[in-house]
Amino acid sequence: MSENKILFNTGSFDEISGEIGNLATIEDSKLKLTPDNADSGLAKLVLTLVELIRKLVEKQAMRRVDGGSLTDEEIERLGETLMKLEMKMDELKKHFNLTDRDLNINLGPLGDLM
Amino acid sequence: MEKLIYAILSQDKNAGRLTSLLSGIKGMSSASLEEVCLDDITVVTSDVNKADIVASKSTALDFARVIETLSQQYTLLPMRFGSVMESAGAIKKMVERNRAEIVQNLRNVEGRYEFGLKIFCDSEKLMAELKEKAGNTITLQAPEPNVSVFRDYVNRKLSEHRLEEMLVHYVDAIIAEITATLTALNAVQKIKKMVSPAMIIDAVFLIEASLKDELVSSIAGLQEKYPSLNLMMTGPWPPYNFVDFTVK
DSSP states (O other), rough: OOOOEEEEEOOOOHHHHHHHHHOOOOOOSSSSOOGGHHHHHHHHHHHHHHHHHHHHHHHHHHHHHHHOOOOOOHHHHHHHHHHHHHHHHHHHHHHOOOGGGSOOOOOOOOOOOO | OOOOOOOEEEESSSSHHHHHHTOOBBBBGGEEEEEETTTTEEOOEEEEOGGOOOOOOOHHHHHHHHHHHHHHSEEEEEOEEEEEESOOOHHHHHHHHHHHHHHHHHHHHTTTTEEEEEEEEEEHHHHHHHHHHHHHSSOOOOOTTTTTTHHHHHHHHHHHHHHHHHHHHHHHHHHHHHHHHHHHHTTTTEEOOOSSSSEEEEEEEEEEGHHOOOOHHHHHHHHHOOSSSSEEEEEEOOOTTOOOOOOO
């Protein structure tokens, strides 16, 4: 475009264009299933969904703790469960050689899943 | 040869004006532009081999340049990159099938342009600021010596949760201010929040071109109020995000 389209900008142009560039680089967050990587591709998909559900459960649990509706004993049990879930997820990620960054799926115009 | 579609516009009463404008612009890969007309609607196209379309920066810019040039003189509906139909006859049939939606969408964007606003932050700095502002409401009481590892884990997670909630409220407050400004300017808006840790708001507005300066000054006011954020506003653009129909 010949015309300058930036009407207002207070940030460093390089930083901002870098950030937009990062958003545009969605290759990493695409699900790539091929005959050669069916195992790891499927593991990535399944673990992403498990991680999403784990985070939702954790969020809901924190809402309940914050709301003061749980007893000390219930909070204790909740802590143990959430901690074990997180540790199990870490184990699975390690086993399938995945990082936190891998556990996301780009949903196109809707953005990232998490 | 198929037809690559760039944009749909209301037919110009001055028949020669569009033809003359199109003769001065080149389409994707330097193709000549043509009009396909049906009653009061014109579709701007160029010949293309569907198999030859390559999605590259250069072809995307060629495509966008046509839409941009046309939008400076016409109210139009930009088409998605790579929209291809087999012939002019097929395009006419498509226009016939979708006439009501096309007319309605052209009416919605008439005399208006799209503007974009992206709000960036240094997420770590912002979180630290919010944490400081919140003081004791975020951090729970000092860990008791006998607290179990599970309780300690919940406490840590609760602090993170409260901080996240604060960030969401902070972003919601900014969105409320933007929305109030835009409502006063009679703008149509689409706002996404928390796009990434650094981009907390990504918004597009459809607004009358004559209100551009007013919009810029409102955004400057917002920037003054939130000096730790970086606001970037762009436009005017063709109404890329405000065409609301699926071709039947």
